[in-house]
Amino acid sequence: EAGVAQSPRYKIIEKRQSVAFWCNPISGHATLYWYQQILGQGPKLLIQFQNNGVVDDSQLPKDRFSAERLKGVDSTLKIQPAKLEDSAVYLCASRTDSGNTIYFGEGSWLTVV
Amino acid sequence: DAKTTQPNSMESNEEEPVHLPCNHSTISGTDYIHWYRQLPSQGPEYVIHGLTSNVNNRMASLAIAEDRKSSTLILHRATLRDAAVYYCPRDNYGQNFVFGPGTRLSVLP
Numbered sequence: 001e002a003g004v005a006q007s008p009r010y011k012i013i014e015k016r017q018s019v020a021f022w023c024n025p026i027s028g029h030a031t032l033y034w035y036q037q038i039l040g041q042g043p044k045l046l047i048q049f050q051n052n053g054v055v056d057d058s059q060l061p062k063d064r065f066s067a068e069r070l071k072g073v074d075s076t077l078k079i080q081p082a083k084l085e086d087s088a089v090y091l092c093a094s095r096t097d098s099g100n101t102i103y104f105g106e107g108s109w110l111t112v113v
Numbered sequence: 114d115a116k117t118t119q120p121n122s123m124e125s126n127e128e129e130p131v132h133l134p135c136n137h138s139t140i141s142g143t144d145y146i147h148w149y150r151q152l153p154s155q156g157p158e159y160v161i162h163g164l165t166s167n168v169n170n171r172m173a174s175l176a177i178a179e180d181r182k183s184s185t186l187i188l189h190r191a192t193l194r195d196a197a198v199y200y201c202p203r204d205n206y207g208q209n210f211v212f213g214p215g216t217r218l219s220v221l222p
Contacts, residue, residue: 004156033209035212040214041214042200042202042212042213042214042215043157043212044212045209045210045211048208048209055208056208056209091156091157093156100145100147100162101159101162102159102209102210103159104156104157104158105156106154106155106156107155107156
């Protein structure tokens with residue numbers, strides 16, 4: 001079974017530029033998450049989708065971050081404009097409706113300079 | 114936003130058992146107890162989970178206190194490959210996980 005796929009793996013941008021990350025969850029997983037992990041900290045939930053609807057986006061900085069999951073499968077997370085403090089690993093994860101286990105991708109590493 | 118609490122770091126010798134503790138004092142009666150670990154440059158990976166009874170799988174064992182306010186992840190024989198950050202995230206009403214900073218486990222040869 002293929003895991004959660006993310007791209008790009010690494011990205012370096014200047015502050016005020018924009019960036020987008022893509023995620024393809026495990027086939028059949030209705031729930032998709034984006035987590036942000038700053039160096040030395042645990043992952044922090046940014047947004048949770050159930051199919052193509054948003055379940056929780058309370059910690060998403062909506063002035064600069066946006067995410068979509070238009071067809072209930074792939075998802076894109078965008079940051080515009082980026083700030084230095086957005087430097088982090090962006091982790092996508094997915095889960096089945098009935099499952100207790102969340103499966104994470106390898107993450108997209110963002111450095112804002 | 115209550116989180117689980119874990120020691121910041123622990124050290125073990127190779128091929129010795131390791132007991133990683135976690136306090137989850139705000140856990141509700143129906144929330145599962147989960148453990149994940151994160152190897153360098155990887156996303157977190159599932160280790161084990163349980164509700165009330167102790168659990169065993171090929172990776173580890175999970176010992177759950179009778180009052181469910183704490184749990185212990187047991188690696189029976191630590192290897193160098195087990196060096197990672199171990200998390201016991203809080204189960205947020207079965208919807209998602211709330212992670213703390215975890216325990217960084219070092220394994221000495």
